[in-house]
Amino acid sequence: MIVINFIVAVWVRILMVLDGLLALPRLLWMILTTKGPKGKGFGGKVGAALGNPKGQRLIFTFLRAFIPNLSLKAQLVKAYQNTGTVIVGRMADVQEVIARNEDFEVVYEPKMRKITGGANFFLGMQDTALYVRDTSNMRLAMRRDDVATLVQPPAAKQAAAIVAGLPGRIDVPQDLTLQVPTSMVQDYFGIDVGSRQNLIDGATRMFWYLFIDLAGDPAVEAEALRYAAICREAIAGSIDARKGHLKDDVISRCLALQTSGTPGMDDVGIRDNMIGLLIGAIPTLSKASILALDQILDRPDVLAQAQAAARSGDEAAVGQILFEGLRFNPLNPVIYRRSALDTVIAANTLRACRIRKGQMVMAGNFSGMFDPTALESPNSFRAGRPWQDYILWGVGMHVCFGDYINRAVIPAMLTPLLARQNLRRAKGADGQINSGGTPFPQHWVLEYD
Ligand code: HEM
Incomplete structure (x- = not known):
């Protein structure tokens, strides 16, 4: 052996x-x-x-x-102070960087504080008592077993109704993948004051500012902060509207925690947690679904399998195919951290790499998911890989709070569409993903018979 x-x-x-x-x-x-x-x-x-x-x-x-760990003096990220850049490409090293929370810190705090107009949000926090308090509170309010009752069924029902109402042609983001998560935010999260479009545009602009704008563009910041004020008001209004009229939604559960005297669940604490969840929820689910489906449409044999699974109502099988598709074009190709000290990664190996305090460490999850020393035949499209082969929405302490929501909502949204005969891209520019100058798909027209 x-x-x-x-x-x-x-x-x-x-x-x-x-x-x-x-x-x-x-x-x-x-x-x-x-x-x-x-x-x-x-x-x-x-x-x-x-x-x-x-x-x-x-x-x-x-x-x-x-050069599995490439250390550069160049400061490729301008939006956060740093002393250089390290690009990490092997799965084991990506996992090491993310697991070493105390050495490689999240950097989002200053931007999070601007979004809330004061406090930090837990994705911007290190491994502290405050992080544990806020995530614990929000896990009591947003429970994993809600996925099977309050999240997946309405998403599947809405997606089916949308596709049934659009014979032959659909603009995927506008008609479907932005709509279903927005309904989830309104009905399940409970943010139902203010317009749907403001929730979509606000979440998109704030996500762009927080996570994608590494160049630090002042125009991106200004738009994000304008929408942050609008969304804070919508959430505060929703909290007020729930008082005395509790429903079975996340804001109501936060208010129940408030009544029980739980620390961190005053009105502003609830609002700040909800704005963080809102930012994560809408553009991400939409874009991830589209990137996955786009990969499927590029592979006729895989498309045929996905369509057969969709027609037999097997959402789990559809999900496996979509998540494998997303591996070939993940929404977040890197997860970035800043080194809090001079240190070494991949110690005692030939690829050991010195990292200076203050360097931005780009943990390449996209690269890690194609590492032949970690995955079997990484270049082959193989639905149903073990879940640990995937880093599609973070890993470790800050792994996506919506992990289980994503696993359910992406297939729920796309199964009715995949079930249609002869699903294909529209001819010409309409059939290509159009992001309209943003990092998120705005239009993408598909046709079916
Ligand atoms: C497919 C869709 C999604 C993608 C691709 C995605 C991506 C990510 C990634 C990469 C991280 C980790 C960031 C880091 O470590 O620096 C993360 C964390 C997070 N996501 Fe998502 N996300 C998605 C959907 C959602 C949804 C639906 C929600 C809301 C329910 C959400 C809320 C959050 C929150 C609150 C965190 C911070 C968790 C923590 O700090 O413990 N995300 N997401």
């Missing part, structure tokens, strides 16, 4: 090196043949290729083989 293990381990590494070598000419070819934005020349082509998940995979394939 030891001999077989040794041979397999060596073989996997030889293949990794060969793959890494081949990745460079393939990347070059991709850059040369990619259409960049007009007037931007070769730089534009490079940008377009690197913005494409296939291009990113090629870079990571090279890095994993030859």
Whole structure:
């Protein structure tokens, strides 16, 4: 057995090196043949290729083989103070960075405080008593067993009604994947004061500012903070409206905790927790569904399997196919942290890497999910992989609070659409994902018979 293990381990590494070598000419070819934005020349082509998940995979394939932990003096992130950048590509090292909470800290606190107009939100907190208090409170209010009763059934019902009402053609984000999570936020979270569009635009703008705008664009901040004020007001209004009229929703449960004297559950505490959950919920579920479905549509055999599963009402099987699709283009390709000290990752290995205090550490979960030393045949599309092969929405202490909601709502939203005959992209530009200048899909038209 030891001999077989040794041979397999060596073989996997030889293949990794060969793959890494081949990745460079393939990347070059991709850059040369990619259409960049007009007037931007070769730089534009490079940008377009690197913005494409296939291009990113090629870079990571090279890095994993030859520079699995790349430490740079360059400060690629401008939005948060730092002393340089480290790009981490192997699954074990990604897991190590995320597991070492005390050494590699979340950086979101200053932006979280601007969004709430004061307090931090738990995703911006280190492993403190306050973090445990707030997440514990919110887990009492947003329970895992709600997924089977208050989350999945209404999502499935709404998605089915939307698709049934649109014979032949659907603008996926506008008609479906933004609508279902927004209804969840209104009916299940209980944020039902104010307009639906403000919830969608607000969550999108705030998510963009908090997590995506690494360049620190003042215009992105201004829009996010404008919407933060609107959303704070909508949540405060919803809290007031619930007092004396409790329902079976998250805000009502927070108010029940307030009545019992639970620390952290005063009106402002509830509002600040709810704004954090709102930001996570709408654009993410929409975009993740679309990225997954887009991968499925690129693979006719997989599409046929997904459609067969959808027609037989097997949402679990649809989910397995969609999550495997999302592995090929995850919404968050890296999870970033800042080093609190001078330290080493992957110690006692050939890829050990020194990290300076203050460096931003980009834990490449996208890369990790294609690491041949961690996953079986990572380049093959194989639905039903063990769940630990996936890092689709974080891992460890800050793993997505909506983890189980995502696992249920994404297939619930897409199953009725996948069940339609001859599902296909619309012809021309309409059938391509259009983000309308934001990092989130705004339009994407599909057709069916
Ligand atoms: C597919 C959709 C989603 C994706 C891709 C996603 C992505 C993520 C990621 C990557 C993280 C970890 C960030 C980090 O470690 O720096 C995270 C955390 C979080 N997400 Fe999501 N998310 C999704 C849906 C949701 C939903 C539906 C909710 C609300 C119920 C939500 C609320 C949160 C919260 C509150 C955290 C912080 C958890 C903590 O600090 O303990 N997310 N999400």
